[in-house]
Amino acid sequence: MQPHPQTLYEKIWNAHVVDRRDDGTCLIYIDRHLVHEVTSPQAFEGLRLAGRRVRRPDLTLAVPDHNLPTTVRVDADGKRIPIADPASAAQLAALEANVALFGVPYFTDRAAEQGIVHVVGPEQGFTLPGTTLVCGDSHTAAHGALGALAFGIGTSEVEHVLATQTLLLTPSKTMEVRVDGDLGPGVTAKDLILTIIGVIGAAGGAGHVIEYRGSTFEAMSIESRLTVCNMSIEAGARSGLIAPDDVTFAYLAGRPMAPSGADWDRMVSYWRTLKTDDGAHFDKRVVIDAASIEPSVTWGTSPDDVVGVSGMVPDPAAMADPVKRAAAAKALDYMGLTPGTAMTDIAVQHVFIGSCTNSRIEDLRAAAAIIGGRHVHPGIRQALIVPGSGLVKRQAEAEGLDQLFIAAGFEWREPGCSMCLGMNPDKVPPGERCASTSNRNFMGRQGPGARTHLVSPAMAAAAAINGRLSDVREMMA
Amino acid sequence: MNPVDQVTGRAIPLGLANIDTDVIIAADHLKTVTRLGLGAHALESLRRVPGNVIDDPAYQGATILIAGANFGCGSSREHAVWALMDRGIMAVIAPSFSDIFSGNAFKNGMVTVVLPQPAIDRLMEVATTEPITIDLTTMTVTTPYQDRFIFDLDAFRRDCLIHGTDEIALTMENEAAIGSYEARVEALLHSPGT
Ligand code: SF4
Numbered sequence: 001m002q003p004h005p006q007t008l009y010e011k012i013w014n015a016h017v018v019d020r021r022d023d024g025t026c027l028i029y030i031d032r033h034l035v036h037e038v039t040s041p042q043a044f045e046g047l048r049l050a051g052r053r054v055r056r057p058d059l060t061l062a063v064p065d066h067n068l069p070t071t072v073r074v075d076a077d078g079k080r081i082p083i084a085d086p087a088s089a090a091q092l093a094a095l096e097a098n099v100a101l102f103g104v105p106y107f108t109d110r111a112a113e114q115g116i117v118h119v120v121g122p123e124q125g126f127t128l129p130g131t132t133l134v135c136g137d138s139h140t141a142a143h144g145a146l147g148a149l150a151f152g153i154g155t156s157e158v159e160h161v162l163a164t165q166t167l168l169l170t171p172s173k174t175m176e177v178r179v180d181g182d183l184g185p186g187v188t189a190k191d192l193i194l195t196i197i198g199v200i201g202a203a204g205g206a207g208h209v210i211e212y213r214g215s216t217f218e219a220m221s222i223e224s225r226l227t228v229c230n231m232s233i234e235a236g237a238r239s240g241l242i243a244p245d246d247v248t249f250a251y252l253a254g255r256p257m258a259p260s261g262a263d264w265d266r267m268v269s270y271w272r273t274l275k276t277d278d279g280a281h282f283d284k285r286v287v288i289d290a291a292s293i294e295p296s297v298t299w300g301t302s303p304d305d306v307v308g309v310s311g312m313v314p315d316p317a318a319m320a321d322p323v324k325r326a327a328a329a330k331a332l333d334y335m336g337l338t339p340g341t342a343m344t345d346i347a348v349q350h351v352f353i354g355s356c357t358n359s360r361i362e363d364l365r366a367a368a369a370i371i372g373g374r375h376v377h378p379g380i381r382q383a384l385i386v387p388g389s390g391l392v393k394r395q396a397e398a399e400g401l402d403q404l405f406i407a408a409g410f411e412w413r414e415p416g417c418s419m420c421l422g423m424n425p426d427k428v429p430p431g432e433r434c435a436s437t438s439n440r441n442f443m444g445r446q447g448p449g450a451r452t453h454l455v456s457p458a459m460a461a462a463a464a465i466n467g468r469l470s471d472v473r474e475m476m477a
Numbered sequence: 478m479n480p481v482d483q484v485t486g487r488a489i490p491l492g493l494a495n496i497d498t499d500v501i502i503a504a505d506h507l508k509t510v511t512r513l514g515l516g517a518h519a520l521e522s523l524r525r526v527p528g529n530v531i532d533d534p535a536y537q538g539a540t541i542l543i544a545g546a547n548f549g550c551g552s553s554r555e556h557a558v559w560a561l562m563d564r565g566i567m568a569v570i571a572p573s574f575s576d577i578f579s580g581n582a583f584k585n586g587m588v589t590v591v592l593p594q595p596a597i598d599r600l601m602e603v604a605t606t607e608p609i610t611i612d613l614t615t616m617t618v619t620t621p622y623q624d625r626f627i628f629d630l631d632a633f634r635r636d637c638l639i640h641g642t643d644e645i646a647l648t649m650e651n652e653a654a655i656g657s658y659e660a661r662v663e664a665l666l667h668s669p670g671t
Contacts, residue, residue, distance in 0.1 A: 018658045019651055025633050027651055029658050039554065041510035052645070067508055087508035094510045138553040138577060152577055154555035156584035156644075164648045166655055170631070202495060203547035207576060236550065238576055302495055323494050323545065421552075423504040442499040442551060444522050 005277035007174050008243050009209045012149040012274070016132050018166055028169050030161050031131035032148070034117040035062040035104065037095040038423070039136030043159035044098040054102040055165045061126050062099045063107040064092055065116045066137075067423045070386050070413035073110050080110065088424065102162075115389025115415040118142040118356035122226065123391055125255025129244035129271040134161055139356050139439065140239075141232040145225035146252070147244030147274055149209070152233065172238045173283040175200075175208040179216040181290035186473040188366065189224035190358060190437065190456035192216065192288075193231045194296040198306035199286060205237030208284065211276060212242050216290045222251040223362035230357045231439050234303035243275040295472050297343050298441045298454040300331035305441070307343060309459070309471045315339035334443055335451050336431065343469050346453070350434035351376075351383040351464040352446070353410075353457050355420035358437035359388030361395050363457040368401045370461035370475055376409030377467030383410045384426060386418040410464070422447040435463035478586035480641030484568040485610040486540035489531055490601040491523075494545030498578065501549065501557040515556055516563030541609055543600055544571040548589075549578025558582050568611050570618065572597055583634050586641065590618060596626045613639055 006014070019027040040062070047054070054060060067088045075081055083089040092109065099106040107113045113120060117135055121127040121143055129147035134140060136158040143150035157167055177196055210232050217225060225242050232240030249268055252258045259267050294308030305328070307314070316328035316339065332339065337346070353359070353367050364387065376383050385405050387393035393415055396402055402412045419426040420438040422445060428434045430449025437460050438445075441452040453469060462470040506518045524531050542561065548571040549557060558581045561569070568588035579589045590611055592600070596618075600609060603620045610619045613635055618626045637644065648655075 015662075019654045021633065023632055025631075027648065027654070029655070029662070038507050042512050042555075045510070046645075050645070085508070091508050091510060136553060136555075138551065152553040154553055154558075154577060154581035154584065156555060156581065160645050160648065163645050164651075164655065165659075166648055166651075168633075168644065168648065202550060203573060203575075206547070206573060233551075236547065236575065327494055421499075421504045423507060440497075440499070440551060442497045444503055445499050448503065448505075448522070 005280040007276045007280045007282065008147070008211055008241055008274055009149065009172070009174050012130055012132065013171060015130065025168055025170050027166050028132060030134055030165055030167060031059060032121070032126060032128070032133040033060045033161050034121055034126070034133070034135035034140070035060060035158070036066055036117050036135070036137065037064040037091045038066040039155050040098065040158055041091065041094045042155050043162060044102065046159040047102070047162060052163045054104060054162045057103045057105065059165065060104045060162070061121070062095060062104050063114055063117055063120050064095055064109050066417045066421065067091060068109055068416045069424050070416045070418045070426060073414055085425070112390040112394065115387070115392065116356045116359065116417055118226070118230065119359060119388030119392065122146055122222065123255070123389055125252050125258030128252070128258065128267070129248060130274050134167070138233045139230050141237070142226050142230035142356055144229040144232070144239050144241040145222055146248050147242060147271065149239060149241065151239040172209045173207050175205060175210045175237065175284040175286065176282040177210050177212050178214045178285065178287045179212070179290050180214040181216060182219070183216065183290050183293060186295050186458060186476055187293050188456040188458060189220060189227040191293055191296040192290070193228045194298065194303070194306045194454060195293050196286070196288060197231060197235045197304050199288060200235040202234065202302045202304040203236040205232065205235035208237050209239045209241060210235070210237045212240060213276070217242050218245065221362060222247060223360040226360065227357055231303070234439060244271045295456065295459055297459065297469055298452070299335065299337060299343065300328060301334055301441055301443050302327070302331070303439065303441060303454065305331060309343050309469065311343055313337045313339050313341045313343070344471055345468065347379060347433065347468045348435045348453065348463050349379065349381045349432045350428050351380060351460050352386070352419040352434055352436040352438065353460050354384065354386030354388070354418050355438035356388065357439045358457050359386060359392065361392050363437065364392070364396045364401050367457040367461040368404050370458050370472060371404060371408045371465065374408060374465050376464045379467035380464055381432070383464045384413060384419055385410045386413045387415050389415050419446055421445060422450065428452070435460045435469060478584070478641050480639060481567065481586050481588060482613050482639045483610065484540055484588055486608050487536050487538065488541035488543050488570070488600065488604040488609045489536045489539045490604040491530060491542055491544050492597070492601055495547045495550055496544055497551035498549055498554050498557040499551055502554065502560040507554060507556050512559045514563065515560035519560035519564045538565065540565055540567045541611065542566050542569045543597060543604055544569060546572040548574050550575040553577045553581070555581045555585070558585050558587055562587055570597065570600060570611070583638065584644065586638060588613065588638065590628045592618065592626050592628055599624060
């Protein structure tokens with residue numbers, strides 16, 4: 001009998017079933033667990049209270065990122081500069097105490113490897129194809145770019161994984177998002193995923209794991225694939241996946257935590273089997289033509305409020321669905337926008353290039369290419385560039401990108417989540433507007449009353465130079 | 478977690494769709510190392526609007542929240558559940574929830590009830606004057622006007638909620654299976670760095 005054709009998701013899922021209950025719920029083994037300072041203290045506390053240990057510290061990796069300030073961390077003598085906010089300092093201290101007590105591998109706030117969990121995992125080779133990977137952060141979906149089944153979990157589940165290295169899960173439905181063809185000039189992975197979210201809707205992927213398939217994804221670097229998979233959660237999906245291929249293997253080869261030697265060869269031959277079989281069933285399918293995609297920008301307070309940069313602010317009155325109409329009206333009120341305004345007529349006061357969506361070296365190079373020798377517009381109050389990790393920062397500095405950014409009027413910061421979630425001192429003031437390469441334009445996400453427009457790094461650089469949202473294609477040589 | 482088989486009380490008819498976890502509890506309040514004390518900041522941005530329904534004296538002491546579709550979307554922060562529970566909200570009724578939020582709610586003994594929009598509309602109306610009852614044994618939401626809406630909840634979750642099961646202890650009973658799984662794959666999936 002022929003085995004029935006399986007999706008990539010089913011293959012990884014089936015390889016991790018420890019126990020299957022009658023109702024279909026499975027105990028799933030977790031191969032990799034990333035831990036950060038914000039969603040872990042209560043989990044470690046739970047372990048302590050119950051007298052439990054971390055079952056597999058060797059499969060766990062902790063790094064602070066969310067609330068760490070992005071200002072300089074050591075003084076001229078190499079001594080640590082204390083964090084001013086006592087609550088942030090206490091949270092970092094709690095993580096340090098917990099990793100020491102439970103023996104969890106840890107990158108300190110001053111380590112060269114420190115950075116955003118979702119940048120660090122792939123960069124270290126901690127993230128591997130065919131693994132199950134979790135983190136107490138919804139953008140864990142990013143790691144699917146390397147063919148890992150990766151998803152965000154809450155703190156109770158963090159505790160569950162720490163204690164048992166498993167999770168009790170029900171299988172997700174599957175969705176194929178197929179995109180073929182070349183992206184146009186100035187159109188990036190970010191524009192593609194924003195467009196996909198606009199098509200699927202912010203809740204359209206609920207209960208599903210998306211597999212991104214087609215020549216457009218195959219042609220992408222791992223950095224771009226990370227950008228795509230990262231925002232799967234913004235379409236409501238549990239996770240995003242891209243089948244591992246030679247691009248993946250080339251990216252991983254030689255990374256500190258990746259296998260090497262004979263192990264490497266054996267793993268690569270296993271990884272090559274990790275693709276969806278012909279004729280496998282998806283519960284939903286979405287097809288998008290790469291050539292139809294423009295540089296994109298959000299106008300509202302949900303990531304599916306997206307429009308091509310040549311478009312304009314939509315008119316809620318023209319929306320047929322009453323729920324959408326009400327939400328759009330509320331969003332425009334919050335955003336301080338009038339229907340019919342051209343997107344490129346919207347002035348911004350802040351620019352943020354960073355976050356786990358767009359803070360890798362490729363993103364910084366793309367921003368630098370647009371800036372060239374130009375200068376940030378006088379109407380911009382703050383333009384921040386926050387590399388995703390210490391290693392990205394070093395690489396950028398080796399290429400002289402930091403000098404180009406600083407000369408242009410940007411601030412060059414230490415790695416962390418920064419203005420993506422407005423938890424550390426990097427915030428957009430109330431009522432002010434930010435062109436941001438992050439992933440969420442929710443009300444108050446970048447600070448109370450902050451107005452966010454999600455864009456690609458190249459589009460953010462263009463907005464910084466012009467002081468308004470801009471079509472990056474007009475600025476390309 | 479505490480066992481729960483019924484939630485009854487006044488329900489706040491909020492009704493908005495896409496209430497994300499940044500709205501439920503802003504990032505500024507996540508710098509805590511405990512689960513307690515977040516209630517004061519729950520739904521802060523909505524409560525800043527004068528005349529908002531959450532602060533309406535009619536709903537003081539409410540135990541239920543009625544919301545629109547995709548409730549709890551966005552960040553995985555379990556603080557969203559802790560904040561609502563700290564305010565006394567023990568159940569949320571909505572047409573749909575984000576996967577992570579409903580999972581987090583369940584782990585803390587908070588009940589999430591999915592009902593179709595017409596049922597939500599009716600409950601929003603009743604909630605303005607009357608209490609509502611959610612019963613996990615019969616899987617119904619009822620009102621003093623004899624409304625009776627049946628909802629679905631998987632048997633495992635329902636059992637855990639009713640018995641207040643410690644899921645970690647439950648999984649630890651599978652230690653032998655976990656150990657033998659590890660032995661089986663150890664040859665294939667190596668620890669990082671080895
Ligand atoms: S950069 Fe933003 S989205 Fe990414 S992990 Fe940090 S807070 Fe979450």
